[in-house]
Amino acid sequence: MKKPINVSNQGATLDTSRRNFLKLSGIGIAVAGLTLVGCDDDDFVYNDNKIFDLGMGDVGVLNYAYALEQLEADFYTKVVNSFYAGISTVEKEVLTDLYHHEVIHRDFFKAAITGATNNVLPTLEFQYPNVNFNDRNSVLATAKALEDTGVAAYNAAGKYITNPTYLVLAGKIVSVEARHASAIRDLINPLTAAFSGDDVVNPTTGLDVAKEPKDVIAAAGGFIKTPFTWKERGIN
Amino acid sequence: MNILKLLDKLSDDSFFTKQTSRLDNLSDITSFGKKAAVAAIPLGLGSFMATSAKAETTTIDPTTMKSALTDALQLALTLEYLEDEYYAKGLAKPNLIPSSDRVVFQQISKHETAHVSFLKATLTSLNVTPIAKPTFDFTVNGAFAPMDDYQQFLILAQAFEDTGVRAYKGQAGNVMSNKDVLQAALQIHSVEARHASMVRRMRSNKGWIELASGGSGSGAMPPATNAVYAGEDVTMQAGFNTATAFGAAAGSAAYDEVLTTAEATAIATLFID
Numbered sequence: 001m002k003k004p005i006n007v008s009n010q011g012a013t014l015d016t017s018r019r020n021f022l023k024l025s026g027i028g029i030a031v032a033g034l035t036l037v038g039c040d041d042d043d044f045v046y047n048d049n050k051i052f053d054l055g056m057g058d059v060g061v062l063n064y065a066y067a068l069e070q071l072e073a074d075f076y077t078k079v080v081n082s083f084y085a086g087i088s089t090v091e092k093e094v095l096t097d098l099y100h101h102e103v104i105h106r107d108f109f110k111a112a113i114t115g116a117t118n119n120v121l122p123t124l125e126f127q128y129p130n131v132n133f134n135d136r137n138s139v140l141a142t143a144k145a146l147e148d149t150g151v152a153a154y155n156a157a158g159k160y161i162t163n164p165t166y167l168v169l170a171g172k173i174v175s176v177e178a179r180h181a182s183a184i185r186d187l188i189n190p191l192t193a194a195f196s197g198d199d200v201v202n203p204t205t206g207l208d209v210a211k212e213p214k215d216v217i218a219a220a221g222g223f224i225k226t227p228f229t230w231k232e233r234g235i236n
Numbered sequence: 237m238n239i240l241k242l243l244d245k246l247s248d249d250s251f252f253t254k255q256t257s258r259l260d261n262l263s264d265i266t267s268f269g270k271k272a273a274v275a276a277i278p279l280g281l282g283s284f285m286a287t288s289a290k291a292e293t294t295t296i297d298p299t300t301m302k303s304a305l306t307d308a309l310q311l312a313l314t315l316e317y318l319e320d321e322y323y324a325k326g327l328a329k330p331n332l333i334p335s336s337d338r339v340v341f342q343q344i345s346k347h348e349t350a351h352v353s354f355l356k357a358t359l360t361s362l363n364v365t366p367i368a369k370p371t372f373d374f375t376v377n378g379a380f381a382p383m384d385d386y387q388q389f390l391i392l393a394q395a396f397e398d399t400g401v402r403a404y405k406g407q408a409g410n411v412m413s414n415k416d417v418l419q420a421a422l423q424i425h426s427v428e429a430r431h432a433s434m435v436r437r438m439r440s441n442k443g444w445i446e447l448a449s450g451g452s453g454s455g456a457m458p459p460a461t462n463a464v465y466a467g468e469d470v471t472m473q474a475g476f477n478t479a480t481a482f483g484a485a486a487g488s489a490a491y492d493e494v495l496t497t498a499e500a501t502a503i504a505t506l507f508i509d
Contacts, residue, residue: 093442094442094443097442097444097486097489100481100482100486100489100490101444101486101489101490103481103482104478104481104482104486104487104490105490107476107481108473108474108476108478111475111476112474112476115475151426154422154426155419155422155423155426156419158408158412158418158419158422159412159415159418159419161412164408164409164412165474167408167409167412168405168408168409168494169473169474171405171408171422171425171494172405172473172491172492172493172494173490173491174422174425174426174429175401175405175425175426175428175429175492176429176444176489176490176491176492177426178426178427178429178430178433179429179430179432179433179443179444179492180433180443180444181430182429182430182431182432182433182434182443183433183434183437183443186434186437191336191337191339191340191438192339192340193339193340193342193343195340195343195430195431195433195434196343196344196347196427196430196431196434197343201347201427201430202350203346203350204350205350205353205354206346206347206348206349206350206351206354206424206427207354207420207423207424207427208423208424208426208427208430209423210419210422210423
């Protein structure tokens with residue numbers, strides 16, 4: 001049976017190889033139920049408290065999409081587990097569908113990335129400090145922000161994808177996010193231009209927002225508790 | 237610089253290592269104006285000319301720069317011409333669109349007009365002559381009366397927008413060689429999806445496509461539009477079963493499918509005289 005040893009980098013020297021493990025000084029080690037006598041090296045699993053990097057090339061982009069889908073799935077799960085007071089039938093149906101779609105997207109990315117690499121983004125933790133899940137305005141405003149952000153993120157990330165198959169898959173998802181965004185915006189301001197407002201669609205060019213990964217993470221980062229980096233895209 | 241020297245330069249790999257662009261932002265392309273960029277290297281070629289940054293006059297024959305990428309843009313332009321004219325006509329027709337719904341179609345119309353301009357400017361910058369606007373027959377030889385019957389106007393609007401989403405998606409592979417064009421295409425594609433969602437919901441449908449159905453109940457779509465929704469019911473995405481979690485309707489709705497060039501062209505052609 002594997003005995004987990006949690007190794008913290010706090011104050012550690014640089015040599016972290018397993019062979020020299022016992023020679024390292026200043027490492028905090030938490031070991032459960034261990035006696036040194038009779039322990040085999042192979043019994044240990046090392047959990048390094050390093051920050052996850054999304055990776056290089058297409059893997060990085062897929063992990064990025066996975067991160068955003070995790071956020072949306074997490075948000076809508078909370079929404080449907082406790083619908084806000086006074087929710088209408090239409091709103092319930094819309095938010096339930098969004099919950100379904102984002103969970104499917106999330107699980108899809110997990111499966112796709114797992115099949116492609118060992119560098120799979122772990123399950124992130126999220127926080128919603130300024131969201132009142134019992135308030136319609138708060139929930140819809142947050143949903144709007146998340147959907148618009150998703151659209152903008154995919155629109156800018158497409159150019160970083162090299163595999164045409166992945167590009168098409170991302171394309172199949174982004175249009176659904178845009179359908180979501182449109183619906184939420186219309187729930188907030190029915191039968192106005194809001195569904196495709198000038199705040200997201202440039203009135204001169206007719207182009208939707210595209211936001212670079214750095215800017216997306218800066219905007220959405222407030223919801224994400226678990227830190228990660230994407231060094232290739234300048235997110236450290 | 238003549239075409240032979242240009243092609244010689246293009247075959248030099250070092251020209252592909254640096255992505256340059258004469259414009260910081262592709263959206264500035266419309267500021268080229270009516271007399272587009274005579275004294276400047278077109279955007280697409282400029283990005284190849286990594287080592288010669290200054291503008292040059294060119295005498296390249298517009299037909300020689302045709303490619304899968306520019307063909308994709310011409311298809312997109314055709315669909316945008318169609319939508320642009322459709323909404324302009326609808327908004328101009330007295331007593332067709334109820335006042336409660338006009339704002340929505342004015343916004344959609346504004347975008348389609350902008351898309352036409354944008355795509356024409358993009359093609360011009362790639363030194364390809366944009367195709368001329370076709371003559372459209374939105375009645376399809378009398379099968380429809382969208383300019384007389386608002387419900388039919390809505391039906392075709394939904395069909396056009398859902399087609400647009402799938403058509404752009406089908407061209408992604410053809411435009412991915414030019415990062416600026418790809419991004420712009422994605423940015424138009426998501427707008428069409430916003431439109432589609434809105435029109436669908438105005439017809440009491442969901443904003444997304446479940447199974448291969450255009451809609452149900454009062455939101456149903458006529459059989460003539462089946463081609464717009466054919467294939468939308470897939471529930472396998474890259475080996476992942478999207479129906480497992482919540483059923484086939486949700487699984488299929490979570491993804492929009494492509495239309496091939498031929499499929500998109502066939503749909504558009506129905507409305508071209």
